[in-house]
């Protein structure tokens with residue numbers, strides 16, 4: 001974004017789609033760094049809840065934290081700054097209209113932007129299980145049989161928490177980070193938990209076989225029955241509610257509750273429909289910019305240098321980098337010794353994410369001004 005605006009010119013409007021970890025962090029950083037420059041940040045999020053730390057959802061499910069404990073700090077401009085921030089909760093953006101530079105919301109609202117940031121996160125992957133969807137063919141999260149849950153949002157967590165009782169028979173499908181977290185939390189609530197994992201080791205993306213064995217022992221000590229190299233093939237329902245999970249080897253696990261923890265997929269529908277480049281995620285350059293110079297993507301939905309990180313730390317770093325790029329004031333001073341200051345007379349440079357080389361610098365490229 002350009003840093004100097006004529007008095008009386010329109011405010012700089014940054015619209016962030018997605019009020020999750022990346023979007024909220026970006027809003028916080030932007031309003032803090034706005035200084036006296038005018039900046040209007042709008043965060044549009046479809047979840048009704050105040051922004052929260054998704055990484056701690058399992059602690060809420062386990063009953064260790066109340067939902068409000070994991071709330072993220074509300075972005076608030078310091079007194080005397082020219083920044084304003086508003087959050088539209090329970091509002092879903094349904095279309096990006098790039099020619100008019102507006103987003104369209106499901107409540108009919110149109111929100112204009114000078115810079116648009118897509119921070120739409122991920123969706124849970126729904127595995128191809130027989131019986132997962134109603135015969136009417138709907139294949140979304142709203143159409144799951146009773147007792148079957150994903151584990152991504154606060155609503156998922158509260159619904160699971162309301163359904164679990166001591167002795168509930170729960171089957172968690174998927175032994176990655178999410179599945180292990182869900183199984184552990186349900187066991188701590190007194191459920192009889194079976195964790196069915198298709199791979200050889202639990203959390204194989206994060207752990208080597210030795211560490212995975214330790215984790216398995218820990219899960220067993222919590223009372224979780226772990227099955228590896230175990231493929232779920234289908235669900236048995238009474239037409240409405242689930243009562244068993246069928247395995248590929250012919251066995252069936254009785255279940256009152258099933259958690260689908262089979263990975264996530266970047267939410268790219270808005271970007272694709274808007275004609276932006278999408279591979280696995282929304283393709284961005286070293287400045288987190290899509291091919292449209294006014295549109296950026298950060299967090300789980302973004303693909304940088306061929307990588308979709310899917311991690312909270314990366315989402316927050318990307319938010320910090322983008323805040324520097326979009327900040328109407330010059331970038332904040334760098335921590336001493338980490339990054340060299342540009343030579344005198346050189347254009348301002350901004351730290352950017354680069355997978356292979358870590359942090360690098362690039363010349364700050366402005367976002368076009370509003371017409």
Ligand SMILES: Cc1cc2nc3c(=O)[nH]c(=O)nc-3n(C[C@H](O)[C@H](O)[C@H](O)COP(=O)(O)OP(=O)(O)OC[C@H]3O[C@@H](n4cnc5c(N)ncnc54)[C@H](O)[C@@H]3O)c2cc1C
Pocket residue numbers: 017018019020021022023044045046047054055056057058091092093094119120121122151152153177178181267270298299300301310311312313315
């Ligand atoms: C249970 C759990 C445990 C995890 N544990 C870890 C961990 O230990 N370490 C780690 O690094 N990562 C962990 N993660 C992953 C981490 O939470 C994500 O990487 C992080 O939340 C990504 O942030 P984000 O803002 O990109 O996406 P999200 O936090 O998912 O936020 C995206 C938001 O955008 C909203 N949205 C999407 N489309 C629209 C639209 N069209 N209109 C309006 N709003 C929209 C969504 O509703 C959502 O609120 C975990 C995730 C889960 C679910």
